[in-house]
Amino acid sequence: xxxxxxxxxxxPSSIVRGGVLIAxxxxxxxxxxxxxxxxxxxxxxxxxxxxxxHYYYNNTVININDKVTxxxxxxxxxxx
Numbered sequence: 001x002x003x004x005x006x007x008x009x010x011x012p013s014s015i016v017r018g019g020v021l022i023a024x025x026x027x028x029x030x031x032x033x034x035x036x037x038x039x040x041x042x043x044x045x046x047x048x049x050x051x052x053x054h055y056y057y058n059n060t061v062i063n064i065n066d067k068v069t070x071x072x073x074x075x076x077x078x079x080x
Contacts, residue, residue: 012054016040026050033057033071 001007003023009016014030018038021027025046032053033040042051043063051062060071 016042016053024049026052029053031055031057033060 001019001021005023005025007021007023007027007029009029012030016029016032017034018040020041020043021029022043022045025044026049027042027044028051030053032042032055034057037057037059039059039061040057041061041063044051045065047065049064051064056062056071058071058073062069062071
């Protein structure tokens with residue numbers, strides 16, 4: 001999924017399992033990834049961009065302005 005500015009999943013229970021999400025400024029979602037460790041790639045291109053989720057499963061790739069982080073064991077803290 002590609003968006004000009006933002007990708008917003010409104011419900012905290014929303015689930016993103018696998019695939020690619022790219023936006024200019026922000027991505028907000030409930031649960032990202034899967035217990036099986038399937039890779040989910042999330043990227044924002046703005047230097048002040050943000051990616052927020054209530055819960056990140058292992059192997060979620062977070063790319064904010066080309067700074068890449070791969071989540072380890074399940075985490076609930078926002079990645080900036």
